[in-house]
Structure formats: structure tokens, C-alpha cells
Amino acid sequence: MSTTSTGSLGNQDLVAVNTIRALAADVVAKANSGHPGAPMGLAPAAHVLWTRFMQFNAKNPKWINRDRFVLSNGHACALQYIMLHLSGYAVSMDDLKQFRQVDSITPGHPENGVTPGIEVTTGPLGQGISNAVGLAIAQAHMGAVYNKDGFDLINNHTFVFVGDGCLQEGVASEACSLAGHLKLGNLIAIYDDNKITIDGDTAVSFTEDVEMRFRSYGWNVLHVEKGDVDFAAIEGAISEAKSNPSAPTIINLKTTIGFGSLKAGGHDVHGAPLKKDDIVQLKTKFGFNPEESFAVPSGTYDLYHKVAEKGAKIEAEWNDLFKAYSDKYPTEAAELQRRIDGRLPEGWEKALPTYTTSDPAVGSRKLSETTISKLAEILPELVGGSADLTGSNLTRWKGAEDFQHPSTGLGSYKGRYFRFGVREHGMTAICNGLAAYGGIIPFGATFLNFVSYAAGAVRLSALSHLRVLNVATHDSIGLGEDGPTHQPVETAAWLRAVPNLAFWRPADGNETSASYLVAILSQHTPSVLAFSRQNLPQLANSTIEKATKGAYVLEEVANADVTLISTGSEVPLCLEALQQLKEQGIKARLVSMPCMEVFNTQSREYKLSVIPSGAPVMSVEAYSTFGWGAYSHEHFGLKAWGASGPYDKVYAKFGLTPDGIAKRAAKVVDFYKKRGQPVFSPLISALDEISE
Structure with missing residues (x-):
């Protein structure tokens, strides 16, 4: 040797x-x-x-x-x-x-x-x-x-x-x-x-x-x-x-x-x-x-x-130590064991807020803040923070303590709120480590556009099967004046393309609660939760249970001429468009699809009940239309970048208004009627039965 x-x-x-x-x-x-x-x-x-x-x-x-x-x-x-x-x-x-x-x-x-x-x-x-x-x-x-x-x-x-x-x-x-x-x-x-x-x-x-x-x-x-x-x-x-x-x-x-x-x-x-x-x-x-x-x-x-x-x-000695700890501190020991085992507290989901149409219209980032605040009270394993956008992301709950070294006087290691600084990529990679440790459910927050800065870490969250919540506010051209540099027109498409990643874009309070419910229950899947800056009304027919399926029928009508399918802040616009179409004698139904990935996991029977054959389907979303071909025949969205200005003016510039939606839906109905051919659900594919 x-x-x-x-x-x-x-x-x-x-x-x-x-x-x-x-x-x-x-x-x-x-x-x-x-x-x-x-x-x-x-x-x-x-x-x-x-x-x-x-x-x-x-x-x-x-x-x-x-x-x-x-x-x-x-x-x-x-x-x-x-x-x-x-x-x-x-x-x-x-x-x-x-x-x-x-x-x-x-x-x-x-x-x-x-x-x-x-x-x-x-x-x-x-x-x-x-x-x-x-x-x-x-x-x-x-x-x-x-x-x-x-x-x-x-x-x-x-x-x-x-x-x-x-x-x-x-x-x-x-x-x-x-x-x-x-x-x-x-x-x-x-x-x-x-x-x-x-x-x-x-x-x-x-x-x-x-x-x-x-x-x-x-x-x-x-x-x-x-x-x-x-x-x-x-x-x-x-x-x-x-x-x-x-x-x-x-x-x-x-x-x-x-x-x-x-x-x-x-x-x-x-x-x-x-x-x-x-x-x-x-x-x-x-x-x-x-x-x-x-x-x-x-x-x-x-x-x-x-x-x-x-x-x-060494582990055997630790087990003996934990047994003695359990005898002296049974409450703490039981909670620690629950977290190690990955079990959630009994009945935790009851903390999720529910809404009716009598509740005021607010931005879904504000709805997210309410949800985080409720969950933080019952889920000690929920920890997280923001990439220097706490006041905009609305992620810090009342009474939260910052995670800081005690010597700084700014908090302690017991703290559950993280000041990540302007470090989106580092934040998300750190959250991957937090999730991998065990006993912790981490979230990081930034604007949806800047989730792109963290793309490498987001991809590894999904590949690693880590439960990381990415809170992404200011989710569309609806952020208005900040303009195209901040408006994420393409971000949703690449996030939806990542395997084992759930991209949520809730349209109201109940859908927001559903997004957190499913994200927390998904032990091996990361989520990106996209929330609006502008106010959104509470929808009449939404419920947490319906939204947990990823998509559901918000407005039904027999013998529909067209189905509109939408997400987030565009769902209320579609609701108004339905009324205009009704006045024109066009029967339209509306599907809210807060999460494509979760919808894809539902039974074939359920999916075809939401997006059936018989009438054309038109998607409406203030993003690139890339990826909507799996769910709709026609796609209305953005063909290029957004614009700088008040959010309602920006929506109007691109025709994303009730009038603009109704006008395009009417054209879709006329086009397919003139073709005179059966209209099959876009969910029906020749490759459906092939097992990869």
C-alpha cells in the first residue's frame, strides 16, 4: 500500500x-x-x-x-x-x-x-x-x-x-x-x-x-x-x-x-x-x-x-432521551412526533376561511393573507417569508416573530417568519432545504413575474417531490402601472409545463382557501399560488370543495352554445360576459379552472362533465394562451407583452373586458355552427388509452 x-x-x-x-x-x-x-x-x-x-x-x-x-x-x-x-x-x-x-x-x-x-x-x-x-x-x-x-x-x-x-x-x-x-x-x-x-x-x-x-x-x-x-x-x-x-x-x-x-x-x-x-x-x-x-x-x-x-x-441513546423528554414534556413531545411523522393537526382545515357574495371584493393577495393568518395559528410547522416584498405580498401574519439570530435583537431562532431579502432564487432553494429536513411546511413569496428568477429551484422542488408553497402575488397585467417588466404573461405557461408542480390561480376567497388546502395536503408536490393585486368579487357558486377538484362548473345552462373557461381575475369578467351573451340569445356556461394540474388528476367522468362535448370551448386568461389547447378549442389571451397604465385601462387595451369576451365568444359560436360538424371535448384524444 x-x-x-x-x-x-x-x-x-x-x-x-x-x-x-x-x-x-x-x-x-x-x-x-x-x-x-x-x-x-x-x-x-x-x-x-x-x-x-x-x-x-x-x-x-x-x-x-x-x-x-x-x-x-x-x-x-x-x-x-x-x-x-x-x-x-x-x-x-x-x-x-x-x-x-x-x-x-x-x-x-x-x-x-x-x-x-x-x-x-x-x-x-x-x-x-x-x-x-x-x-x-x-x-x-x-x-x-x-x-x-x-x-x-x-x-x-x-x-x-x-x-x-x-x-x-x-x-x-x-x-x-x-x-x-x-x-x-x-x-x-x-x-x-x-x-x-x-x-x-x-x-x-x-x-x-x-x-x-x-x-x-x-x-x-x-x-x-x-x-x-x-x-x-x-x-x-x-x-x-x-x-x-x-x-x-x-x-x-x-x-x-x-x-x-x-x-x-x-x-x-x-x-x-x-x-x-x-x-x-x-x-x-x-x-x-x-x-x-x-x-x-x-x-x-x-x-x-x-x-x-x-x-x-447514538440513535438508540437519542431514543432514550426522547422517551425521558416525553415523560417530562408530553405536549411538546407529542407535537414534535406528529411533525416528524408528517401528520397534520386534527381538524386543521376548519381554520380555512369561507366566503359568500355578501363579503366584500378584495384582491386575492389579501385573501391569501387572511388564509395564512388563520393557518399560522393552527399549523406550527408552517413557516415562511418574502423576498423583500412583505408589504406587497401580505405574507406576515399578526404576532409573527422573525427568524433571526438572538444577538441581533430582531427576533430569535424560534421565529417562523423569514426576511429573505431580495433573493428570490436563494429563497426558493432554501425552502427546498427546509422542506427536505422534515417537520416543516415552508413558503416563500415574491411577485409571480419574479418566480422566474427562482426557476432552477422551483424545478428542483418538483423533481424532488418537496412540499414548498410559492406565494406569487401581482399575478398578471392587473398590476397595471409597473408595466411589462413586471407583468408575467408567459410565467404561467412554463410553470404549468413543469411535471409534479401545481399552479393555482384562484378567482375568489373560497378558491384561495382551496388552493392552500390542496397545497398543504400535497406532501410530495410543490405549489405556486398566484394572487391578484386588484379586487375580486366573491362568486355565488364557488365553494372550497368544488375548487379542490382543480376546475368546476361555475354557471351551468342546458344545451349550451359555448363554454367559457377561465382563471383568477378573468372569471368575474366572464360572468359579466355571460349576461351579455344571454341578451344576444347565446347560451353560455362558465367553468372556473384554478388549477389545471389538479383537474388532470380527476376521473375521466368528472372531467368530461366539466368540459363536455357538444359545444365549443373558449379559454380566457390574461396570459399567453400557450398550453390551453388541452382544454379549449379557442383561446383568448395575450399575444405579446402587457402595457403600463391603470389596470382597468390595460385590460381594455387588450380587449379583456366583458364586451371583448362576449364579442369573441359570439364569433366562436358562429364559426362552429357554420362548420356544422360535431364538436368533441378537447379532453378526448386518440392517445387517451395508451399507457406510457
Whole structure:
């Protein structure tokens, strides 16, 4: 075996580290795809962290007080899968051999819910470190709420590996800046400073002083110069980081990408398998049989088995502590257990407000504020905040305490309201981490237009099956004077195109309550709740129950000539258009569709009762009409950008008035009558019966 110095650690550790390096080469080579370089460079840090510091029980990957590990540079996931395998998680050697293969549990980047022990989905750079900030916030909050003298129940750390690419992404800057402000001493980042990205040496684009940058954020900054070989220095740095409770820590770990390879130190080893001759020399250098693949010495397995046994013992001791806590604080213990289990309080939905036509017309952002205020009283797990738009989003409930480090005098870690600052992308990525921690239902808020700034994190909410609520006010050209720069004409279309994401656009108070009801019940689906600035009347035939189906018939008529289908602030306009059409002798029915995605999950029978055959269907929405072809024959909306001016004048400019709607509906009726052909529901498709 190689005898490279390991400081105070023994030869057994060196063998284990070189085993990780050789496995990384084998895993990527067999797949003929992947990134061997970072796993080989980070092997010492991973080994030291997992064997000396990480607290976890591989047999119970969801233990609430486990330390969280996030691989922000997710392309290096061969390393994480190897660590999970060695540590006794349900990741077998055969799973390692199926790296990057269809339906394996070792996909090309870590995915939450696919592999035991993976906390968050990473790969899009910058997201993991931002998720880690959310995980750290979650621990700080849960610990502040439930820990008592002598009962330090929730005290885990969040460890994150992060690379040059992550630190170049803006979302990481947003999240790390906030983490420094919040003084998250439970967050420890290990920066793989190997000076290589896909384009080559970082000298071509990334020459900032990262350490100085993080000091300016308020982080504790440590440095390990010889991260390839100085295991003792790595251990010392992590130990020092854990001893600092008043600031997050970043350890600048100088490593050599692809350590041991013939291509070590260059970008060639970043994103391609090692060649066969390179793997032979690598294993020979490290004292392994070059003819063997996926080999793990018994001593390495023994070392990691002891780590696993220690972790199981730590959880058993925690369970004893929780039992004693339950005896002394039964109310708090029951609530904590309920939140860990993901159960909602009995009867919580009764807090949702209901409305009748006697209630005043108000903007749905105001209806959202009322709903949040009611829910905050009964759902202690509901936490959230706004991206510097609290007064516009109306998301802070009366009596809310801000989540702040106690030393600031601005709040405490018990606080449930977050001041995210002007950081939409960071906010949403942090909310993903909050949701992934468990026991928390997070929301973030901004204008609907600026959800686009957070697109990468929104997409990962959906891919990760995380219950994150995105409160998006000022939802259309109805915000008026701010003009096209703020008016989201295209945003709904891309949000509706994201799989496993519910986009809600309620038309009144009952639909607003329904949107929150379904969003909170949807444990594995994120939601975007779009609310108006302008006032909306309470609709005569709306109910929470009807709206929870995603779409329902608001106004019915026998033998209809046309069906109008609409969302949000355009539904009341359509109601007025119905009356004009009636005066013209045209029988029109109206469907309110607050959420296409939820409607799609209803039974075929129900969907065809809402959008039946027999008459043409025309959609009406103050957005791009893209995507409406699945539900309507004709589509009335915006063909380009909005305009700046009072909202009613802007609606009038584009014909989105009762007169304009009625005029177009009449043309649709005339067109289809002249065709003289049967009109089938747009829901009926030749591909309906094909199972993908």
C-alpha cells in the first residue's frame, strides 16, 4: 500500500481512502460515463467526515437528528454512493455497478427519494449549498422550539461539499450571504478548491478571493493546504468548525482533481472515465490488484461497520432521551412526533376561511393573507417569508416573530417568519432545504413575474417531490402601472409545463382557501399560488370543495352554445360576459379552472362533465394562451407583452373586458355552427388509452 503520510491517522485510514478512489474509478469506468476526478480528490475529506464526525444510522436514514450531508457538486455522486455503500446504507455493490443505468438507485446525479441516504437532489450547481442553508435553518428553528434544559434533542449539523462551479452560481451567493447574516453555526461547508471546471483551469474565469468573500458574508473561514494527504489537518479543521456555534464555516480544502490518475490536476479527469491503463497504474500505485474491480479490503469494511454500529448506538441513546423528554414534556413531545411523522393537526382545515357574495371584493393577495393568518395559528410547522416584498405580498401574519439570530435583537431562532431579502432564487432553494429536513411546511413569496428568477429551484422542488408553497402575488397585467417588466404573461405557461408542480390561480376567497388546502395536503408536490393585486368579487357558486377538484362548473345552462373557461381575475369578467351573451340569445356556461394540474388528476367522468362535448370551448386568461389547447378549442389571451397604465385601462387595451369576451365568444359560436360538424371535448384524444 502507498505510505503517503496521514498525520495522526493510521494506515487503515489510508487504505480506506485509496479504496474510495479506486472504487470511484471503477464505478465511472463501468458506466462509461460520469465524473471520477472530484470523488478521487475529495476521498480523504469524505472518509474523515464520515468516520470521525457524521452522526447517522444507516438502518434508519430518516432519523430526525441525523447529521445532514449534501453533495452540492452533485456530478461527484459516485463518491456519495460509495460512502453510502461502505457505511451500511441500502446501497449494494451491485447498485454501484449499475451507476447511471436506467431504473438504478445510483442515477447520474443524486436524487431525493431514489437513493437511501440522499437528502436533497443536486447537480444543477449552487442548488445544494443553498439547500444546505435551508437544512441548517430548519435545525436551528426546530432546536429552538423543542429543546429544553437537559434535553438537547435537535442538535444535528449540516455538512456540504461544494466546488468551484457551485460558488460561481448566483444562487449560492444569495443563500450563503443570508446564512452568514443568520449566524448558522451548525452549517459546515468543505470547499473542494481544485481549480478545475469543465472549461479548464478556473484562471480563465474565476479568480476572486473566495476566502475573503466568505469572511465578508460573516462566515468562519478555515484553510487546509494539503487536502490530498493531510488527513489530520482535515480532521482538525472540521473539529474547529464544529466548535464555533456563532457562524457558518467554510473550509478551503486544496485538492488535486483525479488524485493518483495520470490526468490528475487537469480538466480531462473532470467529466470522463479514466482509461484502462490509467486505472491499472492507479491501482498498482495504491497497492491494489489491477486485475480486480470493485474490490474493498475487509479492513475497510470492518472500519465502516464500526462507524455504522456507533451510529445505531447514538440513535438508540437519542431514543432514550426522547422517551425521558416525553415523560417530562408530553405536549411538546407529542407535537414534535406528529411533525416528524408528517401528520397534520386534527381538524386543521376548519381554520380555512369561507366566503359568500355578501363579503366584500378584495384582491386575492389579501385573501391569501387572511388564509395564512388563520393557518399560522393552527399549523406550527408552517413557516415562511418574502423576498423583500412583505408589504406587497401580505405574507406576515399578526404576532409573527422573525427568524433571526438572538444577538441581533430582531427576533430569535424560534421565529417562523423569514426576511429573505431580495433573493428570490436563494429563497426558493432554501425552502427546498427546509422542506427536505422534515417537520416543516415552508413558503416563500415574491411577485409571480419574479418566480422566474427562482426557476432552477422551483424545478428542483418538483423533481424532488418537496412540499414548498410559492406565494406569487401581482399575478398578471392587473398590476397595471409597473408595466411589462413586471407583468408575467408567459410565467404561467412554463410553470404549468413543469411535471409534479401545481399552479393555482384562484378567482375568489373560497378558491384561495382551496388552493392552500390542496397545497398543504400535497406532501410530495410543490405549489405556486398566484394572487391578484386588484379586487375580486366573491362568486355565488364557488365553494372550497368544488375548487379542490382543480376546475368546476361555475354557471351551468342546458344545451349550451359555448363554454367559457377561465382563471383568477378573468372569471368575474366572464360572468359579466355571460349576461351579455344571454341578451344576444347565446347560451353560455362558465367553468372556473384554478388549477389545471389538479383537474388532470380527476376521473375521466368528472372531467368530461366539466368540459363536455357538444359545444365549443373558449379559454380566457390574461396570459399567453400557450398550453390551453388541452382544454379549449379557442383561446383568448395575450399575444405579446402587457402595457403600463391603470389596470382597468390595460385590460381594455387588450380587449379583456366583458364586451371583448362576449364579442369573441359570439364569433366562436358562429364559426362552429357554420362548420356544422360535431364538436368533441378537447379532453378526448386518440392517445387517451395508451399507457406510457
